[in-house]
Amino acid sequence: EIVLTQSPGTLSLSPGERATLSCRASQSVSSSYLAWYQQKPGQAPRLLIYGASSRATGIPDRFSGSGSGTDFTLTISRLEPEDFAVYYCQQYGRSPWTFGQGTKVDVK
Amino acid sequence: EVQLVESGGGLVQPGGSLRLSCAASGFTFSSYNMNWVRQAPGKGLEWVSYISSSSSTIYYADSVKGRFTISRDNAKNSLYLQMNSLRDEDTAVYYCARGVTTLIVSLLHWGQGTLVTVSS
Numbered sequence: 001e002i003v004l005t006q007s008p009g010t011l012s013l014s015p016g017e018r019a020t021l022s023c024r025a026s027q028s029v030s031s032s033y034l035a036w037y038q039q040k041p042g043q044a045p046r047l048l049i050y051g052a053s054s055r056a057t058g059i060p061d062r063f064s065g066s067g068s069g070t071d072f073t074l075t076i077s078r079l080e081p082e083d084f085a086v087y088y089c090q091q092y093g094r095s096p097w098t099f100g101q102g103t104k105v106d107v108k
Numbered sequence: 109e110v111q112l113v114e115s116g117g118g119l120v121q122p123g124g125s126l127r128l129s130c131a132a133s134g135f136t137f138s139s140y141n142m143n144w145v146r147q148a149p150g151k152g153l154e155w156v157s158y159i160s161s162s163s164s165t166i167y168y169a170d171s172v173k174g175r176f177t178i179s180r181d182n183a184k185n186s187l188y189l190q191m192n193s194l195r196d197e198d199t200a201v202y203y204c205a206r207g208v209t210t211l212i213v214s215l216l217h218w219g220q221g222t223l224v225t226v227s228s
Contacts, residue, residue, distance in 0.1 A: 001170065035214035037153070044203055044221060045145075045153060050214035057216075088153050092213055095167040097143075097155040 002027050002091050006100035012108040019076040021103045023089035028069050033093030036065055036074045039102075040085045048087075049074065079105070110134040110217045112204050117222030124194050124226070130187040130204030130219060138182035139210050144189050146200035147221075156202070157189065161210065172198075194226045 003026040013019055023034070034052045037045040047056040049065035052072060062077040076083055084107055089100040116128040130142070144156040157178040158167040166178055177190040187204050201221040207213040 033214075037215070039153075044218035045215070046218075047208070047214060047216045050208060050212060050216075056208065056214075086152075090153075090155070090214070092155075095158070096169045097158065097167070099153040099155060102152045 001096055002029060002094055002098050004089050004091060004098055004100035006087075006089060006103045008103060009101075010104045010106060012106055013079055014108045015079050015081055017079050019074075019079055019083070019105055021074040021076075021087055021105075023067075023072040023074070023100050025070045025072070025091060027094075029072075029091045030093045033091055034065075034067070034072050035090045035092065036063075037088045037090065038083075038085045039088065045088065076105075110206065112206065112217055112219035114202060114204055114219045114222040117202065117224045119225045119227065120194055121228050122195060122226055125190070125192045126194065126224060128189040128191065128202055128204075128222060128224070130189075132185045132187065132204075132206070135206070137180075137185040140206050141210075141213055142180060142187045143205045143207075143213075143215060144178060144187075145203045145205055145215070145218075146198075146224075147203070148197070148200040151200075154200070158213075159187070191224070194224075196226050198224060199226045200224060 007022045036049040039045045053065045111133045113131045159178045175193045179188045203221045205215040206217040208216040
């Protein structure tokens with residue numbers, strides 16, 4: 001099983017700041033099979049990035065994904081009030097598919 | 109508009125069984141692979157199971173293998189999860205989810221979830 005470790009656990013930032021979230025895999029993940037999701041309380045997750053760097057439909061360009069192999073990054077260039085949420089990475093290249101434990105981005 | 113509506117959740121005793129359903133609409137269900145993902149209260153996301161469009165390929169998380177069975181009825185546009193030998197740790201909101209396209213399987217569309225509570 002590929003274990004995904006996200007860091008930091010919590011990121012405390014102010015609106016307008018840049019957020020950098022990390023996802024590290026225990027084994028190499030094909031870049032085609034790494035996704036990022038955003039989840040707000042009481043809501044289903046929302047797909048942000050798939051294939052490591054492709055934005056899903058309707059996702060603002062302040063969200064970007066990068067990385068390859070075992071190290072992946074989600075960057076939010078300038079935090080908007082609606083971006084404060086929990087973010088998960090997921091690999092779906094090898095069964096069992098796995099999620100990271102999540103990074104909470106909260107208001108400083 | 110793509111819609112996924114889960115049902116069948118509820119309270120069940122440890123060792124019991126439950127069958128979840130997911131009714132799909134707004135797209136050609138028979139063309140898409142489908143998934144179940146769960147989230148225990150206050151915890152992160154856990155992928156549970158995957159089924160290909162024709163049911164020819166099925167995967168399970170190790171935590172549910174041998175106890176849960178995923179299936180689908182393309183004629184009824186429905187996805188199912190039969191859960192047997194339920195444990196306390198299976199308590200979670202269960203989501204059904206669909207990929208971006210028939211080839212890109214990252215999870216774009218999600219239902220609202222159905223809560224399963226395993227407790228005596």
